[in-house]
Amino acid sequence: MIHFSQESALSKRAKADVCLIPFYEGKKGAECACKLTTQLQAGIKSALSSGDFTGEASQTLVLYLSGQPEKRAVLVGLGKEKELTVEVLRRAYSTSAKLCHKLKIKAANALLPTSESLSTEEISRGLSEGLLLSNYAFDKLKTSKTSSQQLLQKVALIGDGKEALKSAKEALHICQGVYFARDLVNGNADDVTPEHIGDMAKEIAKKHSTVKTQVFSKSKIEKEKMGLLLAVSRGSHIDPSFVICEYKGDPKSNDTTVVVGKGVTYDTGGLNLKPTGSMETMKADMGGAATALGTLHAVASLKLPCNLTIVIPTTENSISAKSYKPGDVYKSYQGQTVEIGNTDAEGRLILADALSWASKNLKPTRIIDFATLTGAIVIALGNEAIGLMSNDEKLASDLQKAGNDSYERACQLPVYEEYRQQLNSDVADIKNIGGRAGGSITAAVFLKEFVGKGIPWAHFDIAASAYLDKAIRYNPQHGTGIGVRLMLSYLKNHVCK
Ligand code: BES
Numbered sequence: 001m002i003h004f005s006q007e008s009a010l011s012k013r014a015k016a017d018v019c020l021i022p023f024y025e026g027k028k029g030a031e032c033a034c035k036l037t038t039q040l041q042a043g044i045k046s047a048l049s050s051g052d053f054t055g056e057a058s059q060t061l062v063l064y065l066s067g068q069p070e071k072r073a074v075l076v077g078l079g080k081e082k083e084l085t086v087e088v089l090r091r092a093y094s095t096s097a098k099l100c101h102k103l104k105i106k107a108a109n110a111l112l113p114t115s116e117s118l119s120t121e122e123i124s125r126g127l128s129e130g131l132l133l134s135n136y137a138f139d140k141l142k143t144s145k146t147s148s149q150q151l152l153q154k155v156a157l158i159g160d161g162k163e164a165l166k167s168a169k170e171a172l173h174i175c176q177g178v179y180f181a182r183d184l185v186n187g188n189a190d191d192v193t194p195e196h197i198g199d200m201a202k203e204i205a206k207k208h209s210t211v212k213t214q215v216f217s218k219s220k221i222e223k224e225k226m227g228l229l230l231a232v233s234r235g236s237h238i239d240p241s242f243v244i245c246e247y248k249g250d251p252k253s254n255d256t257t258v259v260v261g262k263g264v265t266y267d268t269g270g271l272n273l274k275p276t277g278s279m280e281t282m283k284a285d286m287g288g289a290a291t292a293l294g295t296l297h298a299v300a301s302l303k304l305p306c307n308l309t310i311v312i313p314t315t316e317n318s319i320s321a322k323s324y325k326p327g328d329v330y331k332s333y334q335g336q337t338v339e340i341g342n343t344d345a346e347g348r349l350i351l352a353d354a355l356s357w358a359s360k361n362l363k364p365t366r367i368i369d370f371a372t373l374t375g376a377i378v379i380a381l382g383n384e385a386i387g388l389m390s391n392d393e394k395l396a397s398d399l400q401k402a403g404n405d406s407y408e409r410a411c412q413l414p415v416y417e418e419y420r421q422q423l424n425s426d427v428a429d430i431k432n433i434g435g436r437a438g439g440s441i442t443a444a445v446f447l448k449e450f451v452g453k454g455i456p457w458a459h460f461d462i463a464a465s466a467y468l469d470k471a472i473r474y475n476p477q478h479g480t481g482i483g484v485r486l487m488l489s490y491l492k493n494h495v496c497k
């Protein structure tokens with residue numbers, strides 16, 4: 001966690017371990033992207049004239065100062081001034097944060113860049129998100145806590161602009177939602193159980209009077225006749241849960257966004273058991289649930305003026321004598337019968353019951369689901385874009401804009417009705433697999449059947465990016481919390497008035 005403060009006068013800045021000084025590429029001498037005192041200019045002059053630092057985006061250079069509130073400075077390259085974007089800032093300050101960790105820096109003075117194209121709000125958002133998203137470590141399962149001990153603790157924003165601190169604090173709330181999601185994904189599957197997911201939802205409700213949580217136990221799920229969630233859960237010795245968490249930030253309005261998250265706390269594949277090499281990361285199969293909870297966490301702490309309900313069907317997909325069986329037919333909450341073509345296509349089953357339960361009981365204005373749903377999306381898009389499928393063009397286009405704004409970019413795939421025949425079953429109303437062709441799309445086509453008539457719905461397949469083998473820029477190795485920032489941007493810019 002970073003504590004942010006602001007000081008408008010450069011000469012009044014407090015002591016810190018480092019001064020982060022932004023530079024644009026191609027500027028001569030000590031002409032940097034912010035105001036500098038003459039002493040500071042003198043301090044960095046020789047480093048600049050050496051030519052070791054050009055100001056190229058995300059380039060950094062450490063140099064040592066004397067007679068300054070900081071014993072060192074880090075020059076931060078922002079690339080060409082005309083090409084500055086929020087994302088350039090995120091990347092540059094993410095690199096700077098990682099350098100600070102190496103140098104065991106706890107407190108930084110960050111001189112705010114000035115820009116002709118970006119507003120103070122955008123500059124501060126990019127800078128703060130870059131620092132915050134990289135300032136994360138998960139060492140709960142390690143004996144030595146060295147990585148979390150190296151994190152930055154204090155950042156003073158130095159420069160004018162009232163918006164800067166406000167926007168940094170907003171970024172902090174959003175990134176705390178991201179951390180919340182990452183922690184859940186990174187936790188042991190034996191700890192992050194369906195019961196634990198319910199407990200986390202209750203924790204959020206305890207902190208915010210605007211949030212109400214309900215957790216359906218197995219017996220309630222039976223009473224509700226969620227036959228698909230029950231089928232998937234049969235192989236496990238632990239019970240499934242169905243979590244509903246309601247945030248009312250605009251009680252007078254009927255507009256309600258429902259976010260559904262896939263909460264498979266461990267996916268063995270069931271009787272269609274996954275092979276070695278495909279199972280090891282499957283504690284992350286509740287990534288959608290983590291995104292939903294992280295979003296709620298951030299929305300509630302920012303007190304956004306909109307209504308959000310999250311719905312999480314959660315279970316293990318385990319294997320035992322009681323496991324649900326390939327070839328058998330189970331009845332969904334909505335009434336359709338489903339032939340199980342493959343027990344490893346379990347995510348769409350539990351989501352189907354959740355989507356129809358939400359459609360029937362929550363009067364949703366729109367439903368958005370997040371799910372680590374298909375290996376096919378990894379093949380189709382890699383991890384630079386998440387899959388977006390929808391029955392509503394306006395919703396899809398707003399979500400895509402939010403994806404660009406947060407740089408959690410989404411690529412839309414079609415859900416043409418012609419794909420539906422791939423799911424035809426000889427014995428039931430529908431089958432849960434549609435063959436290899438268009439695997440991510442047929443999964444979405446399956447889901448679509450369970451969304452209430454006339455409800456705008458969008459589905460995000462985050463199988464490729466909820467959990468990473470290797471860090472990418474400010475996304476750390478393992479749980480990323482992807483989707484939280486996208487949803488915050490969507491709700492703020494397209495839903496809240
Ligand atoms: N949880 C997996 C999808 C997944 C794969 C997530 C890789 C993260 C990384 C899902 O439940 C699954 O197993 N899907 C099957 C569907 C198939 C049987 C139709 C898949 O994608 O192979």
Ligand code: ZN
Binds near residue numbers: 267
């Ligand atoms: Zn599976």
Ligand code: ZN
Binds near residue numbers: 346347372373
């Ligand atoms: Zn799964």
